[in-house]
Amino acid sequence: MSFESFIALRYLMARSKQTFISVISVTSILGVALGVASLIVVLGVMNGFTKDLRDKILGVNAHAITMSIGGGIANYESVMEKVQGVPDITGVTPFIYSEVMISTASGVKGLVLRGVDPATAEKVLSIREHMEDGSFASLEQDGMPGIIIGKELAQRLGVGIGGRVNLLSPTGTKTATGFTPRVRICRIVGLFKTGMWEYDSSLGFVSLGFARDLLGWKGDTVTGLEMTVRDVYRADKVAENVTAALGGYPYYSRNWMEMNANLFAALKLEKTAMGIILTLIVLVGSFSIVTTLVMLVMEKTRDIAILMSMGATRSQIRRIFMLQGTIIGAIGTIIGFGLGLSVAYLLKRYQFIELPKGVYSLDTLPVLIEWTDLLIIGVSAMVLCFVATIYPARQAARLEPVEALRYE
Structure with a gap:
């Protein structure tokens, strides 16, 4: 284990005297987890709606037709x-x-x-x-x-x-x-x-x-x-x-995507809009990470000064806090994946949410999880959490050991 990883994990786990910071850390993890879980469930439902509608359309119509002018x-x-x-x-x-x-x-x-x-x-x-x-x-x-x-x-x-x-x-x-x-x-x-x-x-x-x-x-x-x-x-x-x-000429052909372009474009736009809205939940969780790290930097000013006086470089100090924020984001993402996939499985297996009959083209919520969506959700969450660590990590690296220890 590297020096930076050891210090980051120690700061993350050993907090018996930093209850307030610990609460903020847990809130950050829960914010990221809820955002990731919501994205997985909602995008899965949107994929299910699209597939169900596509199957019904292709059940009555062919994939393509050829006609004469x-x-x-x-x-x-x-x-x-x-x-x-x-x-x-x-x-x-x-x-x-x-x-x-x-x-x-x-x-x-x-x-x-x-x-x-x-x-x-x-x-x-x-x-x-x-x-x-x-x-x-x-x-x-x-x-x-x-x-x-x-x-x-x-x-x-x-x-x-x-x-x-x-x-x-x-x-x-x-x-x-x-x-x-x-x-x-x-x-x-x-x-x-x-x-x-x-x-x-x-x-x-x-x-x-x-x-x-x-x-x-x-x-x-x-x-x-x-x-x-x-x-x-x-x-x-x-x-x-x-x-x-x-x-x-005189023959021409059309395909099912062309003949139903407006309908599927509307579904794609709705899926994109829902994805953007729910990504804001992950963004809120990532901002909580900023708060956690800023407060931790203020709490650990003396420790940072001692580490730098013992030979730790500014880049190492920066990496310590970036690793800590990334670990928080990773834990939240993993919990979110577990929660989101579990809810999606329960919706698909037991179908306990019923839709009004005659209003929609199906009676229960369909769920279709696509691996590309999971990959995008996971990468996006980690990127947002990583970006959130940059500012507090840079502030920690800018501390001057002499100034930090003057009044200790």
Whole structure:
């Protein structure tokens, strides 16, 4: 053990006659610990919210989509083959997108209608994990065409599995008597619940063939292609590669990050703001370290003078007090990590904090601890505590032994 470390630890531990300074030291440690623990828990909850929201969005939507500026993709099977050959593409399925009206005897509601291919949709859309009844395969059963809708929408329309609904398309036909909208009757073959009200109350899935019939489309035209990629955070790069593989115009591709940019930007800003606010708690703890060391320098003036008269250099004196403050910060950070990780584990394991149902997209607080966040929190806390030691350590090193011992 070095000379500086020995003196720093002795000053930190041997304080039977310095009760007030000891109380300030404990307060400093607790301030740093509470700040670190708060940062770990809050950032973990924010990460959990972001992941939960991302999973729900990607459960209904694919990682990327490819469409044509002309308004549709004809002969989509040949286009699918080219897309499937792009590296990092793990699944491709065609889709038809439109907005229609859905009605029963209990009411009428606008509906975002998605035509899907049951054979390939389950490889791309993970909404199957949110299905409470039925499956995509049920869409092509013999008999009346099927539709899968959200549980919220089913409750609003007063229907369930096997119930019949009417779909009205705005793309009707002109007849001698005027404009006639297309109306088709279909049967509910599946219900899903994602936890996001926007999807559960206004989204429906039908087969590609039924969607074309309802909209009056000819041939095998689709709105576009949906894709999943190996790494969701590289979806933008893969989407660019897909467009390049198709030769560019008239094709273009978009990714999930681009289509939900505002939402995730708001979550990132909120996480940053919470991090800054809670860092102030650590800053308060670090200022307490300044107070502790300043008072200790005043208390140990004679000891410092004796050490310097015995040959201790000013740099050694400075390092003694910087080490002492750093030790206080390290103890507070370690306690904060233990406290924060324990609370995060309890929240994740027992989920004892419930959220108002219908307000949020989930019922309990989600927690996701990321090692990068832990590293940033630990380094930031230690840096703040180290910076707090610089001023009192420099003041201790500036003491003149003769002046310090003159009145002793």
